[in-house]
Amino acid sequence: MEDNMPRDDHRSALLVTDAMERTVEELPPLQDLVPAAVAQGRRRRTRARLALAAGIACVAGAVVCGSLALAVGNDARTTVRPATSGTPSASASPDRVQEPEPYRTPVHIAPTSDGERATAHLPAAERKRRAEFQQRAAVLLDKLLPDAVGLIRPVDLEVWRYQAETADGTVFPVIFSVRPSGGGSGLKSCPADPGALKGGSCEQATLPGGIKAISLRVFADSAETMATEVHFPYGHSDVTLMVNPAQGARASAPVTGKELLAAAADPRFLELVRHADAHPMEKRQTSVEGG
Amino acid sequence: MPENGRGSSAPRESQAPESFEAFAQASQRRLYRTAYLLCGDPDMARDLTQTTLAKLFQHWRRASAADHMEAYARTVLTRTYLAERRRRLRDLMAHSRPDPRPAPDHTDLRVTLLSALAGLPPRARAMVVLRYWEDQSVESVAELLKCSPSTVKSQCSRSLAKLRVQLGEAHTYTTGS
Numbered sequence: 001m002e003d004n005m006p007r008d009d010h011r012s013a014l015l016v017t018d019a020m021e022r023t024v025e026e027l028p029p030l031q032d033l034v035p036a037a038v039a040q041g042r043r044r045r046t047r048a049r050l051a052l053a054a055g056i057a058c059v060a061g062a063v064v065c066g067s068l069a070l071a072v073g074n075d076a077r078t079t080v081r082p083a084t085s086g087t088p089s090a091s092a093s094p095d096r097v098q099e100p101e102p103y104r105t106p107v108h109i110a111p112t113s114d115g116e117r118a119t120a121h122l123p124a125a126e127r128k129r130r131a132e133f134q135q136r137a138a139v140l141l142d143k144l145l146p147d148a149v150g151l152i153r154p155v156d157l158e159v160w161r162y163q164a165e166t167a168d169g170t171v172f173p174v175i176f177s178v179r180p181s182g183g184g185s186g187l188k189s190c191p192a193d194p195g196a197l198k199g200g201s202c203e204q205a206t207l208p209g210g211i212k213a214i215s216l217r218v219f220a221d222s223a224e225t226m227a228t229e230v231h232f233p234y235g236h237s238d239v240t241l242m243v244n245p246a247q248g249a250r251a252s253a254p255v256t257g258k259e260l261l262a263a264a265a266d267p268r269f270l271e272l273v274r275h276a277d278a279h280p281m282e283k284r285q286t287s288v289e290g291g
Numbered sequence: 292m293p294e295n296g297r298g299s300s301a302p303r304e305s306q307a308p309e310s311f312e313a314f315a316q317a318s319q320r321r322l323y324r325t326a327y328l329l330c331g332d333p334d335m336a337r338d339l340t341q342t343t344l345a346k347l348f349q350h351w352r353r354a355s356a357a358d359h360m361e362a363y364a365r366t367v368l369t370r371t372y373l374a375e376r377r378r379r380l381r382d383l384m385a386h387s388r389p390d391p392r393p394a395p396d397h398t399d400l401r402v403t404l405l406s407a408l409a410g411l412p413p414r415a416r417a418m419v420v421l422r423y424w425e426d427q428s429v430e431s432v433a434e435l436l437k438c439s440p441s442t443v444k445s446q447c448s449r450s451l452a453k454l455r456v457q458l459g460e461a462h463t464y465t466t467g468s
Binding site for chain 2: 006008009011012013015016017019020022023024026027028030031032033034036037038040041042043044045048102103105165169
């Protein structure tokens with residue numbers, strides 16, 4: 001520190017420096033961040049290269065579209081194959097198999113209702129179980145959804161809430177819900193009257209295992225922004241995967257219905273769904289259809 | 292003092308480039324400590340440190356060619372922190388996402404310091420941490436934050452005055468002068 005500093009500033013600087021030294025001494029031990037940083041760095045590198053090479057991005061989009069086999073029947077029903085992840089498979093690069101996935105610091109949102117407060121006051125073991133599930137889901141969704149959606153983090157308020165954030169700070173709320181079915185019919189087919197979608201679109205598809213799914217692209221939050229969502233039943237649950245428009249309705253969800261269906265068809269995603277169906281983390285639906 | 296991990300005393304600043312893993316292993320704790328003073332939260336500091344290391348890995352060829360890799364890493368860390376803070380401010384428009392500020396009436400020095408630092412604007416906080424924790428010169432801080440040295444001096448002086456009030460008499464300090 002400079003000798004020509006005013007005496008008060010000099011004393012204050014020493015005081016602050018001393019406080020800083022004492023403060024960091026109390027920090028808990030740091031786990032080794034290098035393997036996770038390497039994994040995250042590789043993903044960043046891959047994304048940057050994809051972003052720079054527009055041609056490559058087009059090819060990647062074609063691959064995604066090509067992976068959707070529009071094969072079954074002559075109507076709008078399709079059979080959806082798993083999405084390509086955009087990153088090399090483990091078999092293509094064996095050295096990546098052992099790398100831990102990067103930790104996604106959850107977004108904290110303060111509870112504002114009794115229901116949300118109840119979630120916040122769950123037993124520690126249940127909170128931990130849900131947090132671990134959200135970590136797995138966030139990392140997997142990051143692999144399965146287009147890069148334009150951004151980095152996905154869990155939201156700590158509810159197990160079904162996530163948040164995607166792009167490099168320029170645009171935030172897209174994401175929902176991944178596996179909710180025990182209340183026995184209602186739910187959203188299982190596209191409405192017979194296209195007008196009911198109010199300018200949106202709906203597509204029916206078949207996921208691996210013969211699971212009937214629908215994807216919707218509908219206006220949400222404003223008259224100019226659209227959300228993309230996929231719904232399907234699984235076991236005793238109703239599954240929803242949804243990307244909402246950017247906060248402040250600044251942009252539509254940057255993912256098509258086909259892309260979201262491809263993500264839902266991925267075996268890793270369905271394994272997460274199977275786990276959540278077998279070990280529910282959300283309350284059973286109690287709403288009455290049409291209510 | 293090498294053992295406290297502060298920037299200016301890092302012994303390998305001008306050494307030849309090495310592997311990313313070796314550099315990251317040697318640097319992560321020091322970066323984590325600086326990140327903690329910037330963020331005020333261990334989890335966020337870990338996240339910030341990991342992101343910084345990931346960025347260094349992503350651009351390792353350029354980073355390892357830098358004259359001072361430690362300074363390069365410090366710059367990445369600080370700018371990542373400031374970018375994150377800008378994003379958080381935007382988020383706050385839509386979410387009530389609080390900073391991890393500790394209770395202000397707590398008497399623990401760590402809590403008092405972090406609370407006082409949290410009261411500073413992000414750039415001012417970064418200046419204080421770089422100047423008084425990383426022991427960087429006014430000119431280095433100005434270059435890193437892309438502002439003038441006089442701005443750094445005046446901001447640091449104002450910030451110190453605020454911190455002095457909050458750290459205050461509770462923590463008597465002998466300067467030796």
